[in-house]
Each structure stands twice: as C-alpha cells, then as structure tokens.
Amino acid sequence: MKNKRRILFVVWSLFMAFPAWLFAQNAAAPAASGSTDDTNLVKWLIIVAAVIIVVAVLALFKALNSMLKIQEINALRELGMEEAAQKLAAERKVSWWRRMMERWTDAVPIEQEKDVLFDHDYDGIQELDNKLPPWWLALFYITIAFAVVYIFYYHLSGMGMSSQEMYAQEMKQAEAAVAEYKATHGSGLDETNVTLAEDxxxxxxxxxxxxxxxxxxxxxxxxxxxxxxxxxxxxxxxxxxxxxxxxxxxxxxxxxxxxxxxxxxxxxxxxxxxxxxxxxxxxxxxxxxxxxxxxxxxxxxxxxxxxxxxxxxxxxxx
Ligand code: HEC
Structure with a gap:
C-alpha cells in the first residue's frame, strides 16, 4: 500500500515536471542563437516555476498520505483492532521529515541533556557539549572544497576570468556593438540632437x-x-x-x-x-x-x- 503510493507519487511528479522541462527547452533554444538576457530570464523563471510545482505536488501528496493514514488508523480502531492501530500511529509519528531532522541536526534529546552538560556554570549559564550539527559541518566542508576549486580555477589555472578581465571583455563587446550600430545606423546623429555646424x-x-x-x-x-x-x-x-x-x-x-x-x-x-x-x-x-x-x-x-x-x-x- 505504502509503496504503491510512493510509486504513484514519483510518476505523478515526473508527469507534472515534464511539460515544464519541455517549455524550458523551447525557451532555451532561441537563447542559443540570439543569446539575449530576456530568453535566459524566461528560461530560469520556468525552471523555478517547475521546481515550485514539484514541491507543491510533494506537499499535496504528503498531506494526502497522512490523511489516508489517519483514516486507516480510525478504521482499525472502529474494528476494535487497537493494537494494529497503535502500531500504525507509532509508525506515523516518526515521519520522514522527523528522521531527516534528527540525522542532520544530531541533537541530543532534551531528556538526555544532563549527560552532555559541562560541569562549569557562569552565573547560572551552563554549556552543553553538543556535537557540531552535520548540516552545518557539511556546509563548512562544501565551502572549503568550493574555495579550493575557486582558487584553482580563477587564480592558478588561468581558466576563469577575473572581474577586471570580465569588465575589459564586456567593454570590448560594447565597443564592437557601438561600432556595428554606427556602421548600420550612422553616428547616431539625427533630428533630435543635430546642431548647427558653423565651422x-x-x-x-x-x-x-x-x-x-x-x-x-x-x-x-x-x-x-x-x-x-x-x-x-x-x-x-x-x-x-x-x-x-x-x-x-x-x-x-x-x-x-x-x-x-x-x-x-x-x-x-x-x-x-x-x-x-x-x-x-x-x-x-x-x-x-x-x-x-x-x-x-x-x-x-x-x-x-x-x-x-x-x-x-x-x-x-x-
Ligand atoms: C527632385 C527635386 C528636389 C531635389 C533634388 C531636392 N529637393 Fe528639396 N524640396 C523639393 C520640393 C518639391 C520641396 C517642397 C516640399 C513641400 O512642398 O513640402 C523641397 C523642400 C525642401 C526643403 C524644405 C523647405 C521648406 O520650406 O520647408 C529643404 C530644406 C530642402 N528641400 C533641401 C534640399 C536639399 C538640401 C537637397 C539636396 C540634398 C534637396 N532639397 C534636393 C524638391 C527637391
């Protein structure tokens, strides 16, 4: 029963995401030839929208799932199968979210805080000897890895452009665009800005x-x-x-x-x-x-x- 629902959920979210993905492909196609900021923006908006849709469907399924569970529990109770109902209810309590939270925070439950309490006390302020939360530690390691890659890419390998180089390149592109504009449209002199030439x-x-x-x-x-x-x-x-x-x-x-x-x-x-x-x-x-x-x-x-x-x-x- 549970597995069936899960499979249904995955199929359904893929089904929902597919048109959005197609859309993004279409929006990205002109960007390859024209490469305008506008089409890129549209592409990203569509991707963000697709992510929002998937998350919304996820939440809907979760709500549906827990409603079904509650009904199941109630039905079992009505049939007098109290033991089975309790087992289901207990299963429900340790939710996926809860398990994730526990794994990623690695926090000591309040009831066991005594065990990790340091024995110093500053004006009533005490300290717990908690482990570093894994989510935080993971971010920390990611930043270190990122820094290594960054320094290699931008400062050692010569592959990445510095801000100055990027600026210089953009200025060059802009100059080329101005030159091209002048070649096709003249110097930009027209009836709105023309002055009397007296020399x-x-x-x-x-x-x-x-x-x-x-x-x-x-x-x-x-x-x-x-x-x-x-x-x-x-x-x-x-x-x-x-x-x-x-x-x-x-x-x-x-x-x-x-x-x-x-x-x-x-x-x-x-x-x-x-x-x-x-x-x-x-x-x-x-x-x-x-x-x-x-x-x-x-x-x-x-x-x-x-x-x-x-x-x-x-x-x-x-
Ligand atoms: C084929 C004939 C012809 C040629 C060649 C010609 N024009 Fe004209 N131009 C006219 C006519 C006809 C008018 C009047 C338009 C109207 O009545 O609105 C006129 C009007 C003008 C006016 C506006 C006059 C006003 O009273 O507002 C200017 C300025 C002018 N021409 C400048 C030029 C210049 C400079 C050239 C050369 C680069 C030139 N024209 C070549 C026929 C010509």
Whole structure:
C-alpha cells in the first residue's frame, strides 16, 4: 500500500515536471542563437516555476498520505483492532521529515541533556557539549572544497576570468556593438540632437553636397525652382536646424522632395542643412522664387521644444 503510493507519487511528479522541462527547452533554444538576457530570464523563471510545482505536488501528496493514514488508523480502531492501530500511529509519528531532522541536526534529546552538560556554570549559564550539527559541518566542508576549486580555477589555472578581465571583455563587446550600430545606423546623429555646424570645413562639405545634389530643384544659389526658395525666412516645414535636417533626411516624397538618408550620411545632411541656414539664408539672389510657408522666427519656435535643444542632448552624445 505504502509503496504503491510512493510509486504513484514519483510518476505523478515526473508527469507534472515534464511539460515544464519541455517549455524550458523551447525557451532555451532561441537563447542559443540570439543569446539575449530576456530568453535566459524566461528560461530560469520556468525552471523555478517547475521546481515550485514539484514541491507543491510533494506537499499535496504528503498531506494526502497522512490523511489516508489517519483514516486507516480510525478504521482499525472502529474494528476494535487497537493494537494494529497503535502500531500504525507509532509508525506515523516518526515521519520522514522527523528522521531527516534528527540525522542532520544530531541533537541530543532534551531528556538526555544532563549527560552532555559541562560541569562549569557562569552565573547560572551552563554549556552543553553538543556535537557540531552535520548540516552545518557539511556546509563548512562544501565551502572549503568550493574555495579550493575557486582558487584553482580563477587564480592558478588561468581558466576563469577575473572581474577586471570580465569588465575589459564586456567593454570590448560594447565597443564592437557601438561600432556595428554606427556602421548600420550612422553616428547616431539625427533630428533630435543635430546642431548647427558653423565651422568652415563642415560648411564647405555642405556646399559640395548642395552643388552636387540640390541645384536642379532649389537653384544654384538656393533661389528655388521646382523646390522652394531656401534663402528667405519662410519655411514650409520649419526653419530650425532640426526641421531642415529632418526634411532633407526624410524628404516630402508626395511633394517631390527626396529623402536623402540613404544617399547621404547624417554628417553630410547636417553639413548641407547648416550650409543652407548659414550661407544661403538671407542672400537674396536674383530670380528668387516667392516665399512659401511661414515666417520662421528662431527664438519663438526653438524655445518650447526644449528637448530638441543641443544643450539638453549634449550628455547623450558620443
Ligand atoms: C527632385 C527635386 C528636389 C531635389 C533634388 C531636392 N529637393 Fe528639396 N524640396 C523639393 C520640393 C518639391 C520641396 C517642397 C516640399 C513641400 O512642398 O513640402 C523641397 C523642400 C525642401 C526643403 C524644405 C523647405 C521648406 O520650406 O520647408 C529643404 C530644406 C530642402 N528641400 C533641401 C534640399 C536639399 C538640401 C537637397 C539636396 C540634398 C534637396 N532639397 C534636393 C524638391 C527637391
């Protein structure tokens, strides 16, 4: 009877744990290819959940087991088999848990404490000559073994990495990730953090970019043509460096203004936008196209958009 229950319990807990184990396998699979912290976290959460389930089932079985026992004892009593009932009850008392506790604490029962009492007495405080609890001793030996392995692995064999080496490696990985990001996304310069480039090098780069790409539609001097006049103070999409950068980067495809983000690097867009604002604006060339859009006043429009000001963004730079 008892053995049958035990077998049932083991089968049942394996049955419960199996789907969780499968789940963990599935969650771990993408971690092998992508190796993200997220999938690892999910994997561990599932493992922890599986352990909790197994422990819960264990507790349930134990409760069920003792309920059945109590019923058995009561049934025996009702049948008048007092001796058998008592034997079962005694068996029940020395539970598995109790036996484990005794083995791992090795404590002297209170009734026998007299035998291990030292014969000194300090102001009524006495001392027992108990053995070291095995659980504690085991931990102690484990820590010693751990220390030996640890020292060998990290300090003698050269296999384990020290914290400094780990830090250096992680920094290297991060640098590689930044380099990769820059290679695919440019330098991270965009309309949220772009500033007006006023140095001559940038402005001459801007001029070259303008002369090569923009003249057919905006005119050799920015006077306008198919595209609007870029020398006046009127702007359809706003006249701040951020606005101009964005319109060049993303374009206005439905109105015939190309998006230049694939042809030009962010720095080149910054340069040409700066060239327009610093060198072309206010030049009043002949044959200028009539103003389009709204008059742009730098003080008014720039202020409310505090997030886009270069100062606010400066700490987010490289
Ligand atoms: C194929 C023609 C064409 C080319 C080439 C072109 N643009 Fe434009 N651009 C336009 C048109 C059309 C508009 C007006 C869009 C609208 O009405 O919204 C415009 C709008 C703009 C604006 C916004 C003007 C405003 O009032 O807000 C800027 C800035 C600008 N272009 C810069 C450039 C720069 C810099 C280049 C070169 C890298 C360039 N464009 C190349 C056609 C062109």
């Amino acid at each position: 001559e090098t940038a402005l001459s780069i801007g001029e070259t970019v303008y002369k090569t790409n923009c003249v057919p539609c905006h005119g050799g001097q920015g006077e306008g043509g198919i595209g609007p006049n870029l020398t006046d103070k009127y702007w359809i999409h706003g006249g701040s460096i951020q606005n101009v950068f964005k319109v060049i980067k993303d374009g206005v495809p439905e109105k015939g203004m190309l998006a230049w983000k694939d042809q030009l690097k962010a720095e080149q867009i910054q340069a040409v936008a700066s060239y327009i604002l610093v060198k072309l604006q206010g030049t009043n060339p002949p044959n200028a196209k009539e103003p389009q859009g709204e008059l742009y006043e730098p003080e008014e429009t720039a202020a409310p958009d505090a997030e886009n000001t270069p100062e606010a963004e400066s700490d987010g730079g490289e």
